[in-house]
Amino acid sequence: MSEPIEGRMTAAAEDEIVVFLIGMRINSFAALRSWVPVSRAMPPMIAELAREKGSGLLGFQLLLGFPRVLYVVQYWESKEKLLAYASAQGKEHRPAWAAFNRRLREGRGKVGLWHETYVVPAGSYESVYVNMPAFGLGAATGVVPVAGRGERAAERLGQRAPSAE
Known part of the structure; x- marks a missing residue:
């Protein structure tokens, strides 16, 4: 585990950022054949993207929404690169998506999948990390004081603070 960085830091990112949230919800814990394969599909995709410099994936964070939801927050350099990966032939995503759709039809609601995509213009995000290891966007892009x-x-959002008059 990373050591905390003392003091107040912020993400070094300056350009547009794409935040992609994707996750699964276990609707029936007993239906292992429905949700276990879905939960195992994401790690190979993340590994593939991490290996391929230029894929567009800046970083990610795995999270647990106890007790039923597993999700990944991903930071991308552009929506074009995210969409290119999603539709690329010969990559991990396409067969995983096809397998999920088969499982969805067979499983009758035993597992759910969701995603959300946010394109955030430069200057429209801010972050602060106090006595934390690099985390979230800061882990994806580095941190600065x-x-x-x-x-x-x-x-940090490029706005003037309201006056205290």
């Missing part, structure tokens, strides 16, 4: 970007969230 907060002081270089502004002490307040409004400054």
Whole structure:
């Protein structure tokens, strides 16, 4: 596990970021044949993307929404690269998607899948990490001291803080 970085840090990202959330919901714990293969499909895709420099994947975070939901937060450099991977022949995603659809028809609602995609323009996101290892967007793009970007969230978002009049 990474060591905490003392002090206040922010993500080094400066350009547009694409945030892709994808996950599964176990609707029936007893239906192992429905949800176990779905849960095993994501690690090979992440490994493939991590191996391929230029894939567009900047970083990811695996999360658990206890007790039924597993999900991955992914940070991408562009929506074009995310969509290219999703439709690429010969990559891990296409067969995993086809297998999920077969399982969905056979499983009658035993497992669910969801995703959300957010295209976030440069200057429209901010982050702060206090005494944390690099995490989330900071792990994907690196971190820099907060002081270089502004002490307040409004400054880091490129906005003027309201006056205290």
